Amino acid sequence: MKIIIAGAGAVGTHLAKLLSREKQDIILIDDNEEKLSALGSNFDLMTVCASPSSISGLKEVGASEADLFIAVTPDESRNMTACMIASNLGAKKTVARIDNYEYLLPKNKEFFQKLGVDSLIYPEMLAAKEIVSSMRMSWIRQWWEFCGGALILIGTKMRESAEILNISLQQLGSGNNPYHIVAIKRGNETIIPRGSDVIKLHDIVYFTTTRKYIPYIRKIAGKEDYADVRNVMIMGGGRIAVRTAQYVPDYMQVKIVEQDVNRCNRLTELLDDKVMIINGDGRDLDLLTEEGLKNTEAFVALTGNSETNILACLAAKRMGVSKTVAEVENIDYIGMAESLDIGTVINKKMIAAGHIYQMMLDADVSNVKSLTFANADVAEFTVKADSKITRHHVKDLGLPKGTTIGGLIRDGVGIVVTGDTLIHAGDHVVVFCLSMMIKKIEKFFN
Known part of the structure; x- marks a missing residue:
């Protein structure tokens, strides 16, 4: 697959590194040679110094043969222009990074597609949604909903009070549990568990379940004494903070602490009166x-x-x-943040990369997400008629090691999968796998 990435900033370089491991034909273009020189020799990809919005530059890198053209420069209008030119030259699919929420409204989708921009991605908005999801319950690290909440992923850390410590998954599963443990993060290791695996103290455990059984997960994780979130303090008043304040439920009170007085004035214009803006240094503990x-x-x-x-x-x-x-954009620091027990870590590069990655897949995939702490991905596939996944019970499918089916949604109802489950055409199936294994799973759904 030939993939051209325009923009060697944080999102572009992370995506290029990620996709180069997949043995794809990757070309990264940017008009800043310094940014490119740090990359070319260490990764299996080609770098070209050219303007992403130059017709001759895009012709030079072969945009006409591109299967996927991704424009992720910091400049929204430049990304849109680059996608329009690439599409006009013959690129099969284009993606533009934007920072204008209005562009994402469903009524504008067809308009942009006619211009040659197939998909739009707004990393700051995706990050804000993830922050709000993780704050809905103070005891969880990560929260993700599938099919409007019919099936839910919860990531939470095991403390001494957890009821499921030091018991094998086989024993835990003997009573038809209303959840499925799909991944375990232990130190620097990510485990897609089997029956013989055991949950240990300080593991981050990822469960899939239905909404009805969230209190049960909370109980067995020993988190019943955690206070519900009512008051939120945000340090820093950038775009992610604005979106977060706009998305929080009405019952939460939000304060934003921002050092720049001009930015504070702008925040008062952008946000309604229920959000309190405080001009000050968020590092000042007295404040x-x-x-x-x-x-x-x-x-x-x-x-x-x-x-x-x-x-x-x-x-x-x-x-x-x-x-x-904590927003941690330096990927090398994510492990450190976890070892210091920070809580939820947000990295917009990883969030954006997951959304773009799904566009490479041939199967019908509506969600791809990287689990921030764990070296694992989750994808939601829609099952086609006669696909391989429908031919056997789950235990007899021969799924690759390092993958598991976390659950499925059938006719709008979430179902926790067991080895005896038979998957039907039209089901939405949630698959977990170690990073970069989604391509291996894809063949089961084609």
């Missing part, structure tokens, strides 16, 4: 205490500096805040 940090259930650090966000969350934890969320 945060004065503003009620000790009575806050969730603290979200969204400055442009990963180290600041990690340290601020650490300080908030020490002051008794039960739920902390």
Whole structure:
């Protein structure tokens, strides 16, 4: 598959590295040679110094033969222009990174497709939605809904109070449990578990279940004493913070602490009166205490500096805040954030990459998501008639090692899958696998 990525910024380089491991034909273009020189020699991809919005530049890199053209420069209008030119030259599918929510409205989809932009991606909005999902319940690290919430993924850390420690999954599953354990993150290792695996203290365990059984998961995870989130303090007033404040449920009270006075004035224009804007340094613990940090259930650090966000969350934890969320854009720091027990980590590069990755797949996939802490992906496939996945019970499918089926949605109803489940055409099936294995799973759904 020939993939051209326009823009060697944070999202573009992360995507290029990710896809180069897949043995795809990757060309990364940017008009800044310095950004490209750091990449070319270390990864199996080609770099070209050219303007992403230049017709001659796109002709030079062979946009006419591209199966997928991805424009992820920081400039929205440049991305749109690059996609239009690439599409006009003959690129089969185009994706543009944007920062205007209006473009994503369903009524505008056909308009952009006619212009040659097949898909739009807004990483900051996706990150904000993930933050709000993780804050709905203070005891979870990650929350993801499939088919409007018919099936739910919950990631939570095992403490001493968990009821399911040191018991094999085989024993846990003997009573037809209303959940499925799909992944375990232990230290630096990610496990797609088998029956003989055991849950240990400090593991991050990923469950799939239906909404009805969330209180049951909370009980067995030993998290019943965690306070519900009512008050939220956000450090940093950037675009992710604005979207987060707009998406939080009405029952949550939000305060944003922003150092730049001009940005504070802009925030008061962008957000309604129920969001309190505080001009000050979010690293100033006296200020945060004065503003009620000790009575806050969730603290979200969204400055442009990963180290600041990690340290601020650490300080908030020490002051008794039960739920902390840090934006960590430096991927090397994600492991450190976990070892310091930060809570939820948001990385918009990984979120964006998961959404773009699904466009490479031939099967009918509506969701691809990277689990931020774990080296694993989750994908939601729609089952085609006569596909391989429908021919045998799950236990006899011969799924590759490192993959598991977490559940399915049939006629709008979430079902936890067992070895004896038979999958039907039209089912939405949620598959978990170690990173970059989705391509191996895809053949079961074609």
